[in-house]
Amino acid sequence: MTDTPLVLGIETSCDETGIAIARGNDLLADVTASSMDSHARFGGIVPEVASRAHLEAFGPTLAEALDRAGVTLADLDGIAVTCGPGLIGSLTVGAAAAKALAVGTGLPLYGVNHVIGHIAVDALVHGDFPAEFLGLVVSGGHSSLLHVRDIATDVTELGQTLDDAAGEAFDKVGRLLGLPYPGGPHVDRLARDGDPTAFDFPRGLSKGKEKNRYPYDFSFSGLKTAVARVIEAHEDRAEVLPAADVAASFAAAVADVLVAKTLRGAQALGIDTVVIGGGFSANSQLRDLAAERFAAAGIEVRIPPIKFCTDNGAMIAALGTAVMAAGVAPSPLGITVNSQLPLTTIVDHAPYEPPASTGDAA
Ligand code: KG4
Numbered sequence: 001m002t003d004t005p006l007v008l009g010i011e012t013s014c015d016e017t018g019i020a021i022a023r024g025n026d027l028l029a030d031v032t033a034s035s036m037d038s039h040a041r042f043g044g045i046v047p048e049v050a051s052r053a054h055l056e057a058f059g060p061t062l063a064e065a066l067d068r069a070g071v072t073l074a075d076l077d078g079i080a081v082t083c084g085p086g087l088i089g090s091l092t093v094g095a096a097a098a099k100a101l102a103v104g105t106g107l108p109l110y111g112v113n114h115v116i117g118h119i120a121v122d123a124l125v126h127g128d129f130p131a132e133f134l135g136l137v138v139s140g141g142h143s144s145l146l147h148v149r150d151i152a153t154d155v156t157e158l159g160q161t162l163d164d165a166a167g168e169a170f171d172k173v174g175r176l177l178g179l180p181y182p183g184g185p186h187v188d189r190l191a192r193d194g195d196p197t198a199f200d201f202p203r204g205l206s207k208g209k210e211k212n213r214y215p216y217d218f219s220f221s222g223l224k225t226a227v228a229r230v231i232e233a234h235e236d237r238a239e240v241l242p243a244a245d246v247a248a249s250f251a252a253a254v255a256d257v258l259v260a261k262t263l264r265g266a267q268a269l270g271i272d273t274v275v276i277g278g279g280f281s282a283n284s285q286l287r288d289l290a291a292e293r294f295a296a297a298g299i300e301v302r303i304p305p306i307k308f309c310t311d312n313g314a315m316i317a318a319l320g321t322a323v324m325a326a327g328v329a330p331s332p333l334g335i336t337v338n339s340q341l342p343l344t345t346i347v348d349h350a351p352y353e354p355p356a357s358t359g360d361a362a
């Protein structure tokens, strides 16, 4: 193995089967198959459908990734796979496949954290990370603020959402406004034509005692309810809803809270770099506000291109190369998948423990 390991990254935590190959910060292949079209008509991800789609897509996606990178399994130095958080069935398909590959090739296996992968991927685009930075991971499933001293070994959670994730809140408001699923991008587009000051929507956990108690945590459910009230009130009065203004005011509230709390964390810790990742970082209101406020505060913001913000294999290959280069021990082959994997676990080393027998099985 050279100093820079060649790593296969496997991501199957939700509806994307992502397989990528990276050598250090050099991405050699990144192939994604998505089952989103099969879920759209249900208005949300159907876990069973997603798991089956991973099973079908896995073989062809792996073959294509190896082909595009021009390598074989024998050239690899390690295999990294998402082992949580995510949908259990989906995670299980990727983890089982990764274990089979590890056994077959004798390569070390690294069961890694999906959320930290959303940040790790930025090294493939903008190069090595500074000694210390904040990571804001925002998507349909997560809204987390991370304090990163070393992406391979030292990540702590500064804050997270207490209820909905940012993308989830957008999807729910999209539904309230009668927009197709997933509503996030539609609300974003509608918001661009509206007045962000038309409605004074609440900024969750941003005032008084709540702000002091949860300085870096997020809450979007009160905001979503406030939007629902405005829509209901218009319906009750049989008035035409100024939908673009509602969308713009709602989007402004979400972006304001995300940026304000991240900025407060950076200033409190004396940090000058923020990395934003996750599918919601496509959001134009967040991007615009982050660019403006962080620049004014002298803080550098790194946001990877959209294709690396949605779930993909590159994020897992990137985290895999980082942990291998740092000499982190591989995971035992008995690792399980964990839908609630804590953010402090970068590589999972927990051995499988059979559930304790209750002794009353008849
Ligand atoms: O990371 P991702 O692809 O999947 C998850 O892990 O959740 O993120 C998808 C989420 C969805 O909730 C989607 O509506 C939202 O991110 N999203 C957006 C935008 N693009 C995607 N929300 C607001 N504005 C956007 N431009």
Ligand code: ZN
Residues within 6 Å of the ligand: 114, 118, 139, 141, 278, 279, 310, 311
């Ligand atoms: Zn994700």
